[in-house]
Amino acid sequence: MSAGVSTGHDPGTGHRRPAVGQYAGDRRRAWPYPRWSLGVAVAGAVSVPFLVPPYPLHQVTLVLVYVVALLGLDLVAGHGGLISLGHGAFFGVGAYAAAILLSSGVPYPVTLPVAGLVAYGLGHAFGRPAVRLSGVYLAVVTFAVAVAVPPLIRRLAPGGAMGLPVRTPAAPSLTGLADDQWVYLLVLAVAAAAFTLMRSVVRSSWGRALVALRGDAGAAEILGMRPAAIRAHAFACSALYAGLAGCLFTWTTGFVAAESFTVTLSITLLAGIVIGGLGTVSGAVIGAVVVTFLPAPGLVSGLALILVLAVAPSGVTGLARRAPAFLRKDRR
């Protein structure tokens, strides 16, 4: 694919794709490297639990958990161009839904769809009225959700301020795996499925409509798209992803408490996806690494954020995607 095709590229949106049709618009490849490198990545991901000691494995598992959350957030923030400050709350609701079910003896595979559906319902309840408003208002409404959820958990959820320890999924004895290896593979499977699903959602006519709305809501509406319905649906789907990620978090840590799901988490998630790169799947992966390893909010993490955004205004993914073209230029 020649570099000349990417003419509709608007530098103002970084590397994000402008509104595209099936044939027109930005046709750059999302992964500008050879295909076998993807295969290597997959093989690497599967072999991680056998090579890595328990604690780093736990951290890698958490990265995958946040990948799922960020894939969802990216639908709203990257493709939809809306700001959600409430995804930490949806994440927490999913985590608590899973924890409550697990502690009442429900088998763990059941908790995943339930956690997702609970978050989806909440996403609909808050998103439907909020997305009728323009971007900033959605940010405020979701911020309110993020602020309200931790105190509600403290008052109403079992365990209260103490938090709730639960059993984590045990590896079937047939596999001979340790529990943490099993949980890693479960989370990897869910993350891979979430990844694939999100790709097809973004490429569907509905996903492209969402991007078109970001580009020019007025024009898109004249073309027959319904902004409120499409955005509300995107917001709810995104909450569903956050809920699923919350459930995976419970599987991984075996402990949930209100202070894990404060407004800080919401903001960290948003910062993660912006640093990783909006509107791309690999941005979610890089963002998840940032979310997992970013030190607690403070001077260091704040300065690190500023530094990254100064060097890579379109996120780390944008930087990586520009690298091949940059290298070719060098060779000439």
Place this chain on the structure above:
Amino acid sequence: MRRLVLVALLLVSACRLTSAEVTVSSPAECAGQRADGLTPGKVLVGGVYPLSGPASAYAAVAQGVSAYFAWANARGGVAGRQVEFLVRDDGYQPARAVEEARRLVDSDRVFALFQTLGTPSTAAVRAYANQRGVPQLFVASGASEWGDAAYPWTIGFQPTYAAEARVYARHLLETRPHATVAVLYQNDDFGHELLTAFEEAVAGTGVQVVARRSYEVMDADVQAQMASLAESKAGVFLNVGTPKFAAQALAADAAMTTWNPLHLLNGVANTPSLIAALGPSALRGVLTTGFYKDPVTWETDPAVRTFADAVRRHVPGADPSSSQVMFGWTSAAAFAAALERMECPSREGLMAAARDLRDVEIGTLLPGITVSTGPGDPYPVEDLRVFRFGDSGWEAV
């Protein structure tokens, strides 16, 4: 072919390049028991404390523990083993406590967790410690639930909050049999246990709880609760708060001229920083309970002198007159006693020893109080004495 793949998969999955756990091979009765972090010359121990955050006053406990281990190491170690003590910060947040415990066990590979501090953090770590089979010894929290047989890897240390509440009830029944009581309590298991046990102990007597208000650990202050409690005009005020909130309640009580109840300060709030912040005038007449020697009152006691010298030498940043440092020192001495009594050099052996301490005497415990556990008795220290704040310090009642 498929079978071959399956076999290969099983072989791969059973192995893990880096996580072979150390197991004991001899003596025969200990074979197969786990001993990560324990060698004949060294034992690696980890503790999780709130070094930052709302309960950071308790960081002094970690200093006391460090001082004890440094002192013991200088004298040749505990049963010949040098103790290496790793301290981690959980900010009094249970989720972080679990993370730190996981890091200590999986990454640093400690032999045992010696102390998690606070009921929420301890409860959170307990599930993990018991799943992994790692001893969680002599936790710094007085909740009764650390005696729960469902969690064999966790054991408490100090007298339970329920025992403390019964001491207050008994004291009131002796001195003020018709008292009315107002209670401020932290809305978690710590506050609930003390309040519930107190109410049960005074049920059917002349002592009545006439008002109770709770606060959350995340709250900014307890002004509103104190104003509301003052309206009850109760003759006794039971202060069931962690140091920061207990200090606010004490200050509010001292500032209110219209309400002057007998102030009962729960034991965990009795920290040097609280006393320093409020000054002796706000504390005069306040009652509390204790089970170890207060470093100021018992200054001339030989065991306390050893303690103060060791703290000054090994942890210069710590305050040797701090009762929190003394608490850490005393509990570390109990941990050393358990280490010395291990029959098998393993995690299993340590738990067995901790659950079979027969009247172990520790110099810094109050006279007549010993560390004692056994079958059916999972509570190491069970006695308490009542103290009153005199002109400058705590005096026995």
